[in-house]
Amino acid sequence: MKLNIYYLFLFAGVLAASFSQVLLKKAACRQYGSFIREYLNPYVISGYILLVGSTILNVSGLRGLSFMNGPVIESFGYVLVLLLSRLFFSEKITKRKLAGVGCILAGVIVYYL
Template sequence: MSIYYLLLFAGVLAASFSQVLLKKAAGKQHKSFLREYLNPWVICGYMLLLGSTVFNISGLRGLSFMNGPVIESFGYVLVLFLSRFFFGEKITIRKLAGVGCILAGVIVYYL
C-alpha cells in the first residue's frame, strides 16, 4: 500500500477525532464567551483539523484526485462509531442505512 493512502487515512482519522473533540466542547457550559473558544477541547480539535489538512494535502500529492473523496467518505463511517463509543449515541437503522449507502458507493466506484 502506498504511503499516500496512509496519509489520506491519517487525515480522515484526525478529522473524525477532531469532530468528536469539538462536539465534546460544545456540550459543556462555559463561564465566558472567550473560554468557550479557548479551552483544551476546542484547541485540540482545531489542531487536529489543521493536522488533517496537512495529511490530506500530503496524501493527495501522490494520488489521483479521484481517490480523495472516496477515502474521505470513510470519515462518516468512523464518526458514527466514535459517537457511539464516546457519547453513547444509538446506532439506528437509518444511520446504518446511510453507512451502507456510503460503502456501497465506494464498492461501485472501485468496480
C-alpha cells in the same frame, strides 16, 4: 505488495478529522462561564489543531495519488465518526444511521466497479 505512503497520509487525515469532530462536539456539550472560555478551552484548541493536521495530511496524501481515490477514502470519515460517537458519547446507532452508512459504502463499491 508495497503499501503506498500516500494512502497512509490520507487515512491518517481522515482519522485526525474524525477525532477532531469528536473533540469539538465534546466541547459543545459543555456549559462555559464566558464567551472566551467557550472558544479557548482544551477541547476546542485540540480539535482545531487536529483539523489543521488533517488538512496537511490530506494535501500530502493527495499529492501522490490520483484524485479519483481521495474522495473515496474521505468518505470513510463518516463511518468512523459514527463509530466514535457510539464509543465516546454512547449514541445509539439507529436504522437510519446504518442506512446512511450503507449508502456510503454502496457508493464506494459502485465507484470501484
